[in-house]
Every structure is written in C-alpha cells, then in structure tokens.
Amino acid sequence: MELFSVEFFTALVTIIFIDLILAGDNAIVIGLAARKLPKEQQKKAVIWGTVGAVAIRAVATVLVVYLLKVPWLMVVGGVLLLWIAYKLLVDSDAHDDIQAGNTLWQSIRTIVIADAAMGIDNVIAVAGAGHGSILLVVLGLVISIPIVVWGSTLFIKLIQRFPWIVYIGSGVIAYTAAKMITHEKRLEDVFNHNPVFEWSFLILVVIAVILIGLRQNVRRAKAARQLESGGDSH
Template sequence: MELFSLEFVTALLTIVFIDLVLAGDNAIVIGLAARKLPREQQKKAIIWGTVGAVAIRAVATVLVVYLLKVPWLMVAGGVLLLWIAYKLLVDTDAHDDIQAGNTLWQSVRTIVIADAAMGVDNVIAVAGAGHGSILLVVLGLLISIPIVVWGSTLFIKLIGRFPWIVYVGSGVIAYTAAKMITHEKQLEQVFNASPAFEWAFMILVVIAVIVFGLRHNLRRAKAAQQLDNGRDSR
C-alpha cells in the first residue's frame, strides 16, 4: 500500500487503537510487577520492562507477518483473532499469578516474561491489521510504547467509566479478523467475485462477536444479581 495514503493511515490508526484496547493487561502487569519497588525505581522498571517487552513483541509480530503469507494461515489467524475479540469482552482474569519483584531487575524480568506470555493476542491482531506491511507494524508498535508506558492506566480508567469502549475495540479486532479471512489467497475467488458478499461477511462477523459477548455478559450480570439477592434474603 502507498505510504501515507488513506489506506495506510487507516491501518496505522487501527493498529494503535488495537494496542490501546489490549494495553489493559500490560498496565496491570506493569503495576503488579513494580509495586514493591521504591518509588524512584518504579519508573525505571516500567520504562525498561516496557522497552524489553515491546522489543520482543516487535520481533514476534514481524515473524507472524511473514508466517501469515503461508497458505491458510490467514484463515487460522483470523479465527484465533475472533476468539481474542470475544475473550476481550468476557474475560475476567484477576492476574493473581503476577509476582511483584523485590529488585529492579526482578521487576523488569517479570514484566518482560509476563508480557511475552500474554502478548499473543496483540501480536496476531497487529500483524493482521498491518496487511503484510512491516513498516506499518513497526510504526504502530513505536507509537504504542508511550501509550503503554503512560497511557494504558488512564485507558483502563476510561474503560471503567465508559464500558462501551471495550465493545468498540472488540468490534475493531473482529473486523480485522474478518478482513484477514477474506484476504486469504486460497479464498480469493469466493470473496473477490462479490464485494457485497465480502462486506456482508465482515459486518456479520463483527455483529456476531459483539452480540455473543453482550449476551454472555448479561447472563453473568443476571447470575451475579441473583446470587446477591440470595445472600440478602438469608
């Protein structure tokens, strides 16, 4: 795609937005890993831990970009990304297994290892949104460094105040997943024959993910309310 064209800028903004939406886990990991350090060392742990984590993620994402050129892996990546989009809406992990470090090095190591283990969703999402462009992926990740370091905690607060942001983020990831599937070379004849069918497929996928996620959350909220009512009646 042409540098700084509308398609390029749109894809770059999509990558940054995906990074923002998925940065919540990173902020939690960073906070938990550095919480026992003296205040003057916490900032160093956050910066070096994030730099190390982003470096590993950048290498992993570039590798995934190349892997997605293998036949049918775009479909596999798209399906996995759909699960990630759904999981974003319904996941309730408490991150209880993240241990705080007692030294700067221990905290940095914890941040890097935990982020690498938890960053699979981000890697696949960014690689899919990059449409095979290494430049797009690298630019998106570079923009994401200050976002993760300074903006992710603020974004968590925004999500807590405006829960609908998560649904928008999930929709963007689901759209990216659907686009990965439609761009699979083995399925070119299916989707390229009818642009209307391609768009209908992508819209249907986005709606399905959001509806299933919303349905799950409503059921969970109803079950929690019934449990609370049962406790109050005792």
C-alpha cells in the same frame, strides 16, 4: 499498499487503536510487578520492563507477518483473533498469578515474561491489521509505545468509566479478524469477486462477536445478582 494512502493511514490508526485497547493488560501487569519496589525504582522498572516487552513483541510481530503468508494461516490467525475479540469482552481475569518483584531486575523480568505470554493477542491483531506491511507494524509500535507506557493506566480508567469502549475495541479486532480471513489467497475467488458478499461477511462477523459477548455479559451479571440476592436472604 500504497505509502501514505487513505488505506495506509486507516490501517495505521487501526493498529494504534488495537495496541491501546489491548494495553490494559500491560498496565495491570506493570503495576502489579512493580508495586513492591521503592518509588524511585518503580519508574525504572516500568521503562525497562516495557522496553524489553516491546522488543520481544516487535520481533514476534515481524515473524507473524511473514508466517501469515503461508497458505491458510490467514484463516487460522483470523479465527484465533475472533476468539481474542470475544475474550476481550467477557474475560474477567484478575491477574492473581502476577508476582510482585522485590528487586528492580525481578520486576523487569516479571513484566517481560508476563507480557510475552499474554502478548499473542496483540501480535496477531497487529500483524493482521498491517496487511503484510512491516513499515506499518513498526510505525504502529513506535507511536503506541509512549502511549502504552504513560497512558495505559489512564486508558484503563477511561474504559472503567465508559465500558462501551471495550465493545468498540472488540468490534475493531473482530473486523481485523474477518479481513484476515477474506485476504486469504486460497479464498480470493470467494470474496474478491463479490464485494457485497465480502462486506456482508465482515459486518456479520463484527455483529456476531459483539452480540455473543454482550449476551454472555448480561447472563453473567444476572447470575451475579441472583447470587447476591440469595446471599442477602441468608
């Protein structure tokens, strides 16, 4: 990929957007882990917890960038990322398992461990969107870190107000996943020599993920309404 080309900046914007759309979990974890600390220590917990979490994530992402060069791992990563795109739409995890720390160190440790456990989606998505470029991945992380630390809570409020943003995010992740599959070296003959087939595949994958997630959400909302009406009748 040529440095500072349109493709380069498109990939960079995609990485930043993926970091932001998946930052909701980070903000929730940070808030829950630091909630019992005195006000003056909460800021320290947020900053140092995020620094530790980002350091682990940066190393993991660089490792995954190299791993994705192994035959068929682009396809495996792409399929896993499709699942992540779907889960982003339908996941209603309340993070009940995140324990608040009573000391600064406990809170920092909780943030780092929880983020490392949940960060696999971000790592695979960013590595896939980077198309093998370590510079892109590092640039994306550097730009995203301050936004995630100071802006993720604001971003959560934005998503709550405009839920369709999550569908755009899921679409971007699904597109990245489909791109990973089409960039698999062993499938070059299938996709690279037929641009119409490649674009049809990319568009179909994005539409399929969004429609399946939407259907699941509609079904869940309908079931919740029926439960409520059943409870009200009693």
